[in-house]
Amino acid sequence: MPKLDDFFETHAATLPESVRQAVMNASIPGLIDEPRVPELAAALTEPGLDLPELAISGLWLLAGDLDRSHSISQNDSSAEGSFWHGIMHRRESDYSNAKYWFRRVGSHPVLIRVKQLHESVYSDPYDFIDQVEKACLGRTHDPAVTQWLLKAQWTEWQLLMIECLAK
Template structure:
């Protein structure tokens, strides 16, 4: 995946995915209008133009949507009920964003060797973040290291120098969402 195109996920997902996906490393502040829109979202409405072959992965997409719009509690309610590596991945990202770094690592231990990890290493290198310490930590060996990324985010939150981690987090979100959507629809 070279670039993330919201239209690639169908007309129902496109407006929910459009806009800035560069989120804060923290919990953020969800918009009331977005909450109302997301509360009306169901698997049937957002996947109406696709044939679902994996309901857990479709639910992962919903967890990702809530997280994208900074509604961590709603994302958590969904991801904690998905007992798959991708469900644990979303769960770990949510805990990392809420600042519960040890719990984030706990959930990343449940993920195992996720396909997205191997995609993220080269994709992060292409971001052009130069000699960023965050990039060096999380792509050691060429693949994405989620534990090192948790540590990098914690350090970035403390130092206030978080742009590199926010860019990596955006890329992580896009790759994980794409993986979940493709698996949910058998694409």
């Protein structure tokens, strides 16, 4: 289960109970299309779910359903929609397409904050994508680097979720 960072805990409390519990019980998202979180997918398909569409896109990413996340984010031209879209392509190993979507994000407070919190592995989203690609292709031989990438990605997800829940 991913540990929620302190900055995200109060925001997680605003999620519907079934979604919040599923998020707290989920595995930390992998650098690629893994793992699947059926409990979260079930919570996201409950009738009457009242969350912003882009928050739902991010939750589908956490649930491991990249297609459902993609169907939402590709139809939203905002910086946050492009951000989820870029993460989705990065997780499906379409690295050049991920960079395209991050160019559409432009300067974003989430990017600045992730860089502050994970400066050793996150100088900018393009370098981060390159590092993820290297790790996924087995070119990063230090498991600690992969763990830092996973932590940075988890921070990125939480910060972007906060942005989307606020809209």
